[in-house]
Amino acid sequence: MNRSIAEKEYEVNYYEIDYEERLLITSLVNYFGDIATKHSQDLGGGLSYSKKNGVAWVLYKWDIDIEQYPRYGQKVRVRTNACSFRKFYGYRTFEVLDQEDNVIAKANSIWLLIDINKRKILRITKDMYKIFGLTENDNKPLPIKNVKLPEKFTIEKSFNVRYSDIDTNRHVNNVKYIDWIVETIPLDIILKYTIKHINITYEKEALYGEKIKIFTELKKQDGNYVSLHKIIDDNGKELSVIEAIWHSNEI
Structure with missing residues (x-):
């Protein structure tokens, strides 16, 4: 079993859609957060582990592309891969597949492990490597560009x-x-x-x-x-x- 990969099926609910019956982008990102949390939970590194050890994963960056939004009642599969660690950073990818296995959305993400009590960033622990079945050789970063802001806002x-x-x-x-x-x-x-x-x-x-x-x-x-x-x-x-x-x- 590849411990770094997880998948879950979702059905688009009424309370998750916009006026055109399409999944809201916030609902889509909630799917990503849910599958990432479930993945950690299933491997023994979830909410109870975080509370016991005083650590938590927090998001640093998102890079999300949506080819097509699923619609009300449609079933999709969301797949995630905790693909690598590098010093303080955890890298995780996501894919959303429709019922014909077409990839209709994808995302790259960068996470930081923090000390909950001190609110400080931690170097990725040996525990985390073990939980997700990764080694120190699994260290390829996911490039996400920096946002360039304008000089003025209206x-x-x-x-x-x-x-x-x-x-x-x-x-x-x-x-x-x-x-x-x-x-x-x-x-x-x-x-x-x-x-x-x-x-x-x-x-x-x-x-x-x-x-x-x-x-x-x-x-x-x-x-x-x-x-x-x-x-x-x-x-x-x-x-x-x-x-x-x-x-x-x-x-």
């Missing part, structure tokens, strides 16, 4: 971090950042365009009760839109930078 919104935004690591769940940036996009673009690519870097965790601010810049490009986002906390510290590419629904 859209600005603020949000308060709610209790419902918090995950098991006691900070804002990574999917909430996608929710936040979508709220800064004009409705006519949301209704006519769909995110087909998203690149996210998480620089600093956001906590319950904080007030965060999002700066957004939109630019038209080859009939589509590119949105660039900077998220900061109430002290002005950068929490995340995000680039999303929106394709027209008519294409």
